[in-house]
Amino acid sequence: MKELSPIDIYMLLPKTNCKECGEDNCMAFATKVVNREVSIDQCPPLLTKQYEKNYRQLKEMLKPAVKEVTVGVGDGAVNVGGKLVMYRHEFTYFNPTAIAIDVTDEMSDEELLGRVKKTQEFTYLYIGNYLKLQMVAIRSTSNDPEKFKATVKKVAENTKLPIILCSVDPVIIEGGLMAIPKARPLLYAATKDNWKEMAELALMYKCPLAVSAPNDIDLLRSLVKTMKEYGVEDLVLDPGTFTSAGLGDTINNFTMIRRAACNMGDDLLGYPLLGTPIVAWTEPASSPTVSAWKEAQVASMLVTRYADILIMHSTEGWALLPLTVLRQNIYTDPRKPVAVEPGLRTFGTPDENSPVLMTTNFALTYYTVAQDIESTGAAAYLLVVDSEGTAVDSGVAGRKMTAETVADAIKESKIEEKVKHRKLIIPGKAARISGEIEELSNWEVLVGPRDSSGIPKFLQDKWK
Amino acid sequence: MPKREEKNSDLKLPPELLDLLTGVDELELEDVDITVDELEFVYQPGVLPAIQRMVAARAKPTSLLSSPFTLPVQKYPSQIVEVTLGATKSKGGSRGKSIVIGGEKSPAFYTFENPTPNPPVVSFDVFDSKVPLPKAVKMNFNDVLEDPVAWAKFSVEKFGADMITLHLVSIDPLNPKPSTPAEAAKTVEDILQAVDVPLIVGGCGDPKTDLAVFEKVTAAAAGERLLISTVTLDMDIEKSAKLIKEHGHVALAFSPMDLNQARELNRHLLEFLPKEQIIMDTTTAALGYGLDYAFTIMERARLAGLMGDPELQQPMSSGTTNAWAAREAWQKMDPQWGARELRGPLWETVTALTLMLAGVDVFMMMHPAAVTTLKNTIKELTAKRGRGDPAKIANWMSAKF
Numbered sequence: 001m002k003e004l005s006p007i008d009i010y011m012l013l014p015k016t017n018c019k020e021c022g023e024d025n026c027m028a029f030a031t032k033v034v035n036r037e038v039s040i041d042q043c044p045p046l047l048t049k050q051y052e053k054n055y056r057q058l059k060e061m062l063k064p065a066v067k068e069v070t071v072g073v074g075d076g077a078v079n080v081g082g083k084l085v086m087y088r089h090e091f092t093y094f095n096p097t098a099i100a101i102d103v104t105d106e107m108s109d110e111e112l113l114g115r116v117k118k119t120q121e122f123t124y125l126y127i128g129n130y131l132k133l134q135m136v137a138i139r140s141t142s143n144d145p146e147k148f149k150a151t152v153k154k155v156a157e158n159t160k161l162p163i164i165l166c167s168v169d170p171v172i173i174e175g176g177l178m179a180i181p182k183a184r185p186l187l188y189a190a191t192k193d194n195w196k197e198m199a200e201l202a203l204m205y206k207c208p209l210a211v212s213a214p215n216d217i218d219l220l221r222s223l224v225k226t227m228k229e230y231g232v233e234d235l236v237l238d239p240g241t242f243t244s245a246g247l248g249d250t251i252n253n254f255t256m257i258r259r260a261a262c263n264m265g266d267d268l269l270g271y272p273l274l275g276t277p278i279v280a281w282t283e284p285a286s287s288p289t290v291s292a293w294k295e296a297q298v299a300s301m302l303v304t305r306y307a308d309i310l311i312m313h314s315t316e317g318w319a320l321l322p323l324t325v326l327r328q329n330i331y332t333d334p335r336k337p338v339a340v341e342p343g344l345r346t347f348g349t350p351d352e353n354s355p356v357l358m359t360t361n362f363a364l365t366y367y368t369v370a371q372d373i374e375s376t377g378a379a380a381y382l383l384v385v386d387s388e389g390t391a392v393d394s395g396v397a398g399r400k401m402t403a404e405t406v407a408d409a410i411k412e413s414k415i416e417e418k419v420k421h422r423k424l425i426i427p428g429k430a431a432r433i434s435g436e437i438e439e440l441s442n443w444e445v446l447v448g449p450r451d452s453s454g455i456p457k458f459l460q461d462k463w464k
Numbered sequence: 465m466p467k468r469e470e471k472n473s474d475l476k477l478p479p480e481l482l483d484l485l486t487g488v489d490e491l492e493l494e495d496v497d498i499t500v501d502e503l504e505f506v507y508q509p510g511v512l513p514a515i516q517r518m519v520a521a522r523a524k525p526t527s528l529l530s531s532p533f534t535l536p537v538q539k540y541p542s543q544i545v546e547v548t549l550g551a552t553k554s555k556g557g558s559r560g561k562s563i564v565i566g567g568e569k570s571p572a573f574y575t576f577e578n579p580t581p582n583p584p585v586v587s588f589d590v591f592d593s594k595v596p597l598p599k600a601v602k603m604n605f606n607d608v609l610e611d612p613v614a615w616a617k618f619s620v621e622k623f624g625a626d627m628i629t630l631h632l633v634s635i636d637p638l639n640p641k642p643s644t645p646a647e648a649a650k651t652v653e654d655i656l657q658a659v660d661v662p663l664i665v666g667g668c669g670d671p672k673t674d675l676a677v678f679e680k681v682t683a684a685a686a687g688e689r690l691l692i693s694t695v696t697l698d699m700d701i702e703k704s705a706k707l708i709k710e711h712g713h714v715a716l717a718f719s720p721m722d723l724n725q726a727r728e729l730n731r732h733l734l735e736f737l738p739k740e741q742i743i744m745d746t747t748t749a750a751l752g753y754g755l756d757y758a759f760t761i762m763e764r765a766r767l768a769g770l771m772g773d774p775e776l777q778q779p780m781s782s783g784t785t786n787a788w789a790a791r792e793a794w795q796k797m798d799p800q801w802g803a804r805e806l807r808g809p810l811w812e813t814v815t816a817l818t819l820m821l822a823g824v825d826v827f828m829m830m831h832p833a834a835v836t837t838l839k840n841t842i843k844e845l846t847a848k849r850g851r852g853d854p855a856k857i858a859n860w861m862s863a864k865f
Binding site for chain 2: 049087088089104106126139140141143166167168188192195196199214215216217218220221222223224225226229230231240241242244245246247248249250251252255256259260263264266268276278279281282289293296297300301304305313316317318319321322323325326328329330332334338364368390391394397398399431432451453
């Protein structure tokens with residue numbers, strides 16, 4: 001990422017401190033722009049004729065190394081790409097990898113709509129975020145444009161999810177486009193054999209276009225250069241996904257392309273990367289479980305190594321859950337603090353007899369414990385002790401969670417004024433310091449479960 | 465005064481402006497707005513072909529425009545240290561073979577830049593006393609779980625373990641009857657007799673207890689080049705390091721997800737141990753429960769080491785078994801989330817693969833399916849480039865399966 005400072009932005013702003021953007025002055029706005037917390041479109045004067053040149057210059061300066069491409073329209077549209085950096089610790093990643101599940105034009109209506117429904121309804125609540133799937137990839141196995149058209153129409157009638165049309169036969173793609181002319185699906189894909197026709201379709205229907213060159217980055221760049229000359233600007237790169245022999249090549253290709261775009265100024269490779277772990281299903285396997293395993297395993301590696309879109313086949317929850325959780329983890333902003341504010345939290349309306357539980361201020365621990373207490377529906381107090389953002393076991397081991405810090409937290413929270421009893425429920429993994437806590441605080445310590453998922457049962461059995 | 469003439473001018477320009485424009489060959493007007501109801505262009509006859517030629521130049525390409533790719537190779541000032549684990553007879557031990565890790569000259573698997581000198585290795589976990597284990601793991605080991613020697617043998621013979629990690633959890637002072645250092649050392653000796661793979665020996669995490677046990681274990685296994693897990697900042701580092709050095713072992717330096725502490729610990733250890741006898745563990749958190757922190761710390765450490773930071777040039781180790789702490793790995797969930805016998809091992813696998821891409825060299829793992837997947841993946845990632853046959857993947861979109 002080009003190192004931008006607020007001054008670089010400030011120099012091109014109106015510098016009138018008019019406050020129309022909501023900031024106190026232009027410098028404050030410039031700082032937010034550099035941190036990507038706000039878009040320059042939020043500055044009304046900048047959008048006037050007078051500042052058109054400045055606006056264009058700013059847009060160019062702020063341009064991400066990997067182009068942001070939109071698939072679909074309206075509420076359902078999904079943005080992919082838009083990456084500023086190669087390594088997440090250099091800043092943060094934007095636009096989590098979009099996952100597309102496939103259907104074919106030879107599936108029965110029941111199977112087709114069943115898969116579309118499953119894709120749409122996939123959801124898992126994980127630390128305050130709903131993990132979901134993003135797109136439907138429609139493949140033609142029939143080779144019949146009319147069949148493809150009918151399938152595309154049916155899918156579009158049953159979901160708002162953006163669509164990827166998958167065929168290297170332009171006639172088939174055109175059939176699909178005629179069913180959804182305004183939907184802006186991603187066209188997969190232009191190759192060295194069909195690029196002209198695909199480019200024409202992309203222009204005619206104003207769609208983003210994937211360019212595919214398995215294991216051949218020279219060809220990939222040639223295709224991109226040609227497409228750009230042709231006038232197709234919204235491109236997605238498919239360097240080919242091998243799920244067994246050649247997996248090393250795939251990992252290398254994704255890595256090289258992302259490095260070239262982010263660190264070597266290679267504009268031709270500055271586009272979102274598309275992986276197809278679905279390839280695992282074309283290889284012989286002893287069972288569908290083995291194929292699903294291989295697909296999920298490769299997909300996870302591609303999430304870590306720069307994939308912006310993945311096309312997959314399996315709808316198995318055991319395969320998609322680790323993958324979507326990983327995606328959430330990799331796309332978490334690494335700049336956000338690990339810790340939550342220490343102090344006393346309440347659940348429901350606790351009274352002087354309600355249980356008092358204790359945990360650390362490590363964000364992941366806190367949110368998990370909070371979720372578990374909430375699930376009981378019980379009224380309770382949770383004392384969040386400052387462990388400098390470490391979890392229970394590493395906090396105890398690293399002496400960040402000690403009897404002293406717990407005793408201090410009890411004092412500071414004034415919990416002794418809120419409950420009649422003096423019983424503190426501590427995490428099972430802090431058992432080691434239970435005796436010391438009792439000595440220092442004069443509270444009785446109840447050692448709770450080792451995993452907070454045991455809290456409901458613990459409260460039921462042990463809290464009277 | 466040169467004669468000035470206004471020709472064909474409906475524009476009445478003020479004389480001062482005309483003066484300014486004298487001698488000017490070309491005038492560029494910016495930000496011009498022209499509002500007209502109708503605009504008529506009159507061309508001189510010769511101009512039209514020129515315009516047509518210009519338009520043709522912007523015509524769409526009829527053939528592919530070549531644009532060859534230059535490999536984005538980077539050179540780094542330093543490389544990662546190579547560390548040997550396990551000593552054969554000729555080197556004073558009794559292992560069937562030694563394992564070498566580290567030595568990287570590039571980030572993990574950037575084989576377009578440099579080959580991977582030593583592939584990562586996986587070690588199977590063995591606990592010296594009964595511990596709660598997820599069902600998905602237990603079902604693969606069944607009878608051997610209460611006998612560490614049998615467990616180690618089983619891991620090597622049935623699952624082809626390249627290394628064993630013996631966790632001496634029985635020494636934990638919190639246990640009703642903790643094992644003594646002498647008893648722990650005896651277990652280590654028994655394992656060394658039973659299997660000939662390099663061995664990692666883990667304590668219980670209590671600094672005083674671990675040091676007392678390491679004293680006995682390092683001596684009892686002198687010459688075998690064990691990996692002693694772990695040395696931490698709150699231990700007597702000098703004493704630990706000297707024990708390890710004296711008996712020819714390797715230290716596993718553990719820090720709690722903090723690069724500065726990792727540096728500090730390596731710095732201290734390097735005062736007493738050669739760098740070839742240190743591996744570092746910056747903490748592994750489970751997928752979903754801190755994996756991103758673990759990954760980024762490791763990736764930063766590896767890159768810093770390659771860029772010349774002498775305190776981050778050790779190979780890295782991961783307690784990947786921590787993946788099982790995630791509830792999603794071991795709990796029975798609603799039917800839509802599938803069988804935990806698949807979900808759990810995949811959870812451990814994804815944890816491992818993610819960290820492998822950050823540069824981890826040694827993995828401590830439990831589930832055989834996760835281990836097999838990792839080993840197969842390592843084979844592919846370290847293979848020669850060009851193994852991928854494009855023809856095999858060119859038609860997935862029309863394939864029936």
